[in-house]
Amino acid sequence: MRVTERLLAHRETMTPSERQLVNVLLDDYPMAGLGSITELASIASVSTTTVARMLQKTGFVGYPQFQAAIRSEVKEMISGPVAKRDVWQNDLPEEHILNRYSRQALDNQRRSIDEVAPEEFDSFCRLLCDPDRRIFITGGRITGTLAQYLYLHLQMIRPDVKLLSDAASWTHDLLEVREGDVLVALDVRRYENTTLLIGQLCHERGAEVVLLTDQWRSPIHRLAKHTFAARIAVPSAWDSMASILVLLECVIAEMQERLWDSVKERTEELEQAFDRTKLFRKFGQSSGS
Structure with missing residues (x-):
């Protein structure tokens, strides 16, 4: 799941202050999550403890893992054609392009x-x-x-x-x-x-x-x-x-x-x-x- 999906998936179980934090992250994603934990807490007007607790609820071990996930997504966001192909070429199954491409495209549509x-x-x-x-x-x-x-x-x-x-x-x-x-x-x-x-x-x-x-x-x-x-x-x-x-x-x-x-x-x-x-x-x- 993408970071934003994980945040939204657990939103109903969060406290008001945690939901406030999630709103700040979503409103300025991904930039809001790229600073320090104290900077994020200050922007959202919550404590660093609230940040840590919210991340635990969404399945992140801690703030470093959370930021690593965001940076990985940012890398995908700015990927050019060569970088996109490099991601796929090592994991391609041994099957015809008609099958592997169309299956992914159809799955994309359904999801x-x-x-x-x-x-x-x-x-x-x-x-x-x-x-x-x-x-x-x-x-x-x-x-x-x-x-x-x-x-x-x-x-x-x-x-x-x-x-x-x-x-x-x-x-x-x-x-x-x-x-x-x-x-x-x-x-x-x-x-x-x-x-x-x-x-x-x-x-x-x-x-x-x-x-x-x-x-x-x-x-x-x-x-x-x-x-x-x-x-x-x-x-x-x-x-x-x-x-x-x-x-x-x-x-x-x-x-x-x-x-x-x-x-x-x-x-x-x-x-x-x-x-x-x-x-x-x-x-x-x-x-x-």
């Missing part, structure tokens, strides 16, 4: 969806369906393709959706962000500075931030109203985005059902436009018709 709280998912979908809120979507160098995928579908579902992708124009687009709007940000390791900056600027303008990230969680989570952490590690130099894509498609499917009457009307108008532009091939018709 990621299992970890999503249905009420939080529903709250996210309500935000996106609210006609009084405009939707802004952003992603990074790789996750930008997922951001565009979500954008194209939301364009069909509802009005007032904008993709923040073009470096020359996203700063102008931010001028339109107002209190109550929604920013959907996609950010996975090695966490991009531009995506974080967009999150910060939208948050400052009063937008609700929703983050789709990996199991280590982008720094944007400290700004986010909702954070969905998907598992992305696979036996490859590059991470798999399949778990995030599945979650996005669940969102798209739920929004379609919630707004079906208006979605149906928008889709019919869109199909008429497609027919006029001859974007899609109509089988059974000659090319000149």
